[in-house]
Amino acid sequence: MIKVVRGNPTPEELAAALAVVRARAAAAAAGDTAAREADEWSDPARTIPRSRVPHPGPKAWRTTFWPA
Template sequence: MTIKVLRGNPTPEELAAALAVVRARAAAAASVAAAGAQPSPPDAWSAPERLVPRPLPQPGPMSWTRAHWPA
């Protein structure tokens, strides 16, 4: 891997910090790809069941009567 500075005059500490970030990201991406990690399941806060705890009324001739009444 080659990193070239095109503009500016970074200090050695700034270059070392940038290189550490690039290497850490590359290592993390390689370990995820090598492990074949599955994406984590969504947590409960994003689950649709939390927002609608009961089943929605199914379409039908009288479904409009059940639309706003609690179960």
């Protein structure tokens, strides 16, 4: 909800102000989505094969992050 606190804006001025607020809100929402997608893309867990899980042992650390 937008409330005019001071002044007497014309309908055109109110429409322009509302357009700016809506554009900034849309840009912020798109930015959040892009940031979330970038985080998922750079997540190292996505490069680890799901089928091969390292088993405990003396040299298990060597296969921890190596793709199959």
